[in-house]
Amino acid sequence: KAGVTQTPRYLIKTRGQQVTLSCSPISGHRSVSWYQQTPGQGLQFLFEYFSETQRNKGNFPGRFSGRQFSNSRSEMNVSTLELGDSALYLCASSPSPSSYNEQFFGPGTRLTVL
Amino acid sequence: QQQVKQSPQSLIVQKGGIPIINCAYENTAFDYFPWYQQFPGKGPALLIAIRPDVSEKKEGRFTISFNKSAKQFSLHIMDSQPGDSATYFCAASKHTGTASKLTFGTGTRLQVTL
Numbered sequence: 001k002a003g004v005t006q007t008p009r010y011l012i013k014t015r016g017q018q019v020t021l022s023c024s025p026i027s028g029h030r031s032v033s034w035y036q037q038t039p040g041q042g043l044q045f046l047f048e049y050f051s052e053t054q055r056n057k058g059n060f061p062g063r064f065s066g067r068q069f070s071n072s073r074s075e076m077n078v079s080t081l082e083l084g085d086s087a088l089y090l091c092a093s094s095p096s097p098s099s100y101n102e103q104f105f106g107p108g109t110r111l112t113v114l
Numbered sequence: 115q116q117q118v119k120q121s122p123q124s125l126i127v128q129k130g131g132i133p134i135i136n137c138a139y140e141n142t143a144f145d146y147f148p149w150y151q152q153f154p155g156k157g158p159a160l161l162i163a164i165r166p167d168v169s170e171k172k173e174g175r176f177t178i179s180f181n182k183s184a185k186q187f188s189l190h191i192m193d194s195q196p197g198d199s200a201t202y203f204c205a206a207s208k209h210t211g212t213a214s215k216l217t218f219g220t221g222t223r224l225q226v227t228l
Binding site for chain 2: 004031035042043045048056058090092094097098102103104105106107108
């Protein structure tokens with residue numbers, strides 16, 4: 001069974017631009033969560049989607065948004081990029097939103113904002 | 115507000131030693147406590163997890179000890195090997211049935227030397 005796929009793996013943008021990251025969950029998984037990982041703040045929860053609906057949201061500004069499609073694939077968008085948005089963005093999938101289900105992480109997208 | 119505190123930040127042990135990583139949480143509603151292992155360039159992978167109704171869980175060389183009254187849990191790695199060199203994250207979540215969100219500790223970089 002293929003794992004969680006994230007594209008692109010690396011991305012370089014400049015301040016003020018916007019970016020869209022993509023995540024394909026494990027086949028059969030319907031819940032997708034996004035996390036931001038930085039050396040200073042560690043792993044921080046961005047949001048979770050299930051059945052095309054945002055179920056949970058972390059403490060990030062409105063510039064961070066996401067969506068989920070009917071095939072469970074998910075995208076996250078960051079508008080008006082800031083230098084501080086440079087991070088590894090991780091996507092995790094699980095069969096459902098139950099917290100007892102293991103979340104399987106993808107390799108991440110490394111975003112660099114110049 | 116950091117809800118899960120992890121220590122130490124880094125750890126060096128010799129091959130065969132038993133590194134211990136500690137975590138403390140604040141939210142008594144947390145009911146699921148996983149540990150993740152992350153290698154450079156990879157996403158975190160679930161190592162072992164525990165629920166608060168047990169005080170200890172072993173899987174292979176990895177053991178979680180859980181102290182509900184102290185709101186603390188720890189990871190022990192028996193007979194550590196150089197291949198265990200990685201960053202370890204503790205996490206916590208609460209079961210809602212409709213959403214899941216992992217709150218992570220800040221990570222411990224473990225190096226196992228020969």
